[in-house]
Amino acid sequence: MGQQFGRRSWAEPWKIKMVEPLRMTTKEDREKALVEAGFNTFLLKSEDVYIDLLTDSGTNAMSDRQWAGMMLGDEAYAGSRNFYNLEEAVRKYYGYKYLIPTHQGRGAEHLISQAAIKKGQFVPGNMYFTTTRLHQELAGGVFTDVIIDEAHNSQNPHPFKGNVDLEKLESLIKREGAEKIAYISLAGTVNMAGGQPVSMANVKALRALTDRHGIKVYLDATRMVENAYFIQEREEGYARKTIAEILLEFCSYTDGAWMSAKKDSLVNIGGWLAVNNWTLFEELRNLVVVYEGLHTYGGLAGRDMEAMAIGIAESVADDHVHSRIGQVRYLGEMLTAWNIPIVLPVGGHAVFLDARGFYPHIPQIQFPAQTLAAELYLDSGIRSMERGIASAGRDPKTGDHYYPRLELTRLTIPRRVYTQAHMDVVAESVRAVYEAREKTQGLKMAYEPKYLRFFQARFERM
Numbered sequence: 001m002g003q004q005f006g007r008r009s010w011a012e013p014w015k016i017k018m019v020e021p022l023r024m025t026t027k028e029d030r031e032k033a034l035v036e037a038g039f040n041t042f043l044l045k046s047e048d049v050y051i052d053l054l055t056d057s058g059t060n061a062m063s064d065r066q067w068a069g070m071m072l073g074d075e076a077y078a079g080s081r082n083f084y085n086l087e088e089a090v091r092k093y094y095g096y097k098y099l100i101p102t103h104q105g106r107g108a109e110h111l112i113s114q115a116a117i118k119k120g121q122f123v124p125g126n127m128y129f130t131t132t133r134l135h136q137e138l139a140g141g142v143f144t145d146v147i148i149d150e151a152h153n154s155q156n157p158h159p160f161k162g163n164v165d166l167e168k169l170e171s172l173i174k175r176e177g178a179e180k181i182a183y184i185s186l187a188g189t190v191n192m193a194g195g196q197p198v199s200m201a202n203v204k205a206l207r208a209l210t211d212r213h214g215i216k217v218y219l220d221a222t223r224m225v226e227n228a229y230f231i232q233e234r235e236e237g238y239a240r241k242t243i244a245e246i247l248l249e250f251c252s253y254t255d256g257a258w259m260s261a262k263k264d265s266l267v268n269i270g271g272w273l274a275v276n277n278w279t280l281f282e283e284l285r286n287l288v289v290v291y292e293g294l295h296t297y298g299g300l301a302g303r304d305m306e307a308m309a310i311g312i313a314e315s316v317a318d319d320h321v322h323s324r325i326g327q328v329r330y331l332g333e334m335l336t337a338w339n340i341p342i343v344l345p346v347g348g349h350a351v352f353l354d355a356r357g358f359y360p361h362i363p364q365i366q367f368p369a370q371t372l373a374a375e376l377y378l379d380s381g382i383r384s385m386e387r388g389i390a391s392a393g394r395d396p397k398t399g400d401h402y403y404p405r406l407e408l409t410r411l412t413i414p415r416r417v418y419t420q421a422h423m424d425v426v427a428e429s430v431r432a433v434y435e436a437r438e439k440t441q442g443l444k445m446a447y448e449p450k451y452l453r454f455f456q457a458r459f460e461r462m
């Protein structure tokens with residue numbers, strides 16, 4: 001079976017033209033590397049890793065067309081041709097009027113937070129994301145989670161676990177007043193919930209509610225293409241629409257978006273911020289020259305913007321998204337068949353292992369998900385990422401840890417990089433670690449950085 005609609009295969013709509021050899025390591029090599037890295041997979045050297053599922057961010061394989069585009073870089077300080085190509089691509093596929101390029105997603109998060117949040121205002125969102133919430137807090141905002149309760153339960157099969165709970169949002173607006181809400185921070189395929197989508201019906205209803213109160217909605221569009229796939233698959237009335245049509249419609253219910261193009265858009269670096277309001281755009285265009293670079297490059301080379309413009313067009317092709325999500329699902333289905341606890345339904349960009357299900361004997365303060373990431377690396381050289389208490393950080397008011405209900409280890413699949421056999425190796429390694437779960441001990445944090453601690457924290461065995 002090939003890549004044909006109506007059949008079950010998710011086979012890739014591309015073939016491999018160039019390969020990057022990987023280094024094989026022994027268990028002794030990995031034990032040494034892990035101790036040196038303080039049991040934090042972010043601190044491992046990439047050459048010590050066999051299958052790198054740390055993130056899908058900037059780790060995608062570019063196409064021959066994107067590489068050809070790199071050669072067309074117009075490296076002018078101002079007015080690069082590639083900026084205009086990018087602007088056209090964002091207008092065409094995401095629909096926003098005014099574009100500001102940034103070096104990556106958090107550059108855009110910084111700008112929107114500085115421009116749109118007044119000190120003490122609330123920023124309701126459908127679950128936090130690490131860098132997003134930090135920029136909102138640094139701008140004086142107070143993040144408030146308004147995602148539906150189902151999102152906090154790893155086994156709940158709700159098809160749109162990324163949805164905003166409109167009642168929670170409305171009661172916050174009633175309690176605080178609309179002027180105390182900076183904007184709604186809406187994310188597609190919610191990362192921290194396991195890559196769970198938002199339905200079109202939900203964003204429409206959110207638009208109606210916010211319009212009644214005069215509140216803006218800004219979208220984290222980082223994985224909105226993948227969100228569009230789930231709408232096409234699961235929501236009535238969308239099965240015959242293309243991913244591109246669904247994406248455009250979804251974005252039309254929002255006032256602007258920020259983007260880490262390192263995910264959906266198939267590039268190794270890049271991001272943007274786009275809005276429809278001219279006055280806000282002017283403010284952002286002014287701010288970008290302070291923090292990123294001139295408003296026609298925003299910290300990027302011309303060639304990066306060209307690769308991004310081409311990547312955006314490639315990213316919305318239905319056969320590409322079908323195969324990308326098919327591969328993630330293939331891994332998820334293997335693990336569920338073996339009764340290994342994962343977040344369900346399987347999300348768009350990753351399979352999230354439920355570390356509480358692996359290690360019920362390890363208390364959350366002994367970092368079960370971090371422990372699981374370390375054990376997986378030790379077993380097979382597979383690198384994953386903690387998405388639990390270490391990632392959640394501390395409450396800036398009380399200084400205490402946030403204790404998220406979800407304690408997850410993320411196996412994130414880069415786009416167009418690994419094969420089905422790699423996925424089999426990953427599944428087999430997860431099973432080996434699961435079988436050894438009862439003997440596994442937790443970790444304690446030995447060094448804690450002030451900001452986004454999960455990136456650089458160090459741990460020791462209990």
Ligand SMILES: Cc1ncc(COP(=O)(O)O)c(C=O)c1O
Binds near residue numbers: 057104105191
């Ligand atoms: C949902 C989401 N938003 C924002 C970001 C931040 O983007 P970047 O890593 O490009 O700064 C990320 C990436 O990690 C993300 O997953």
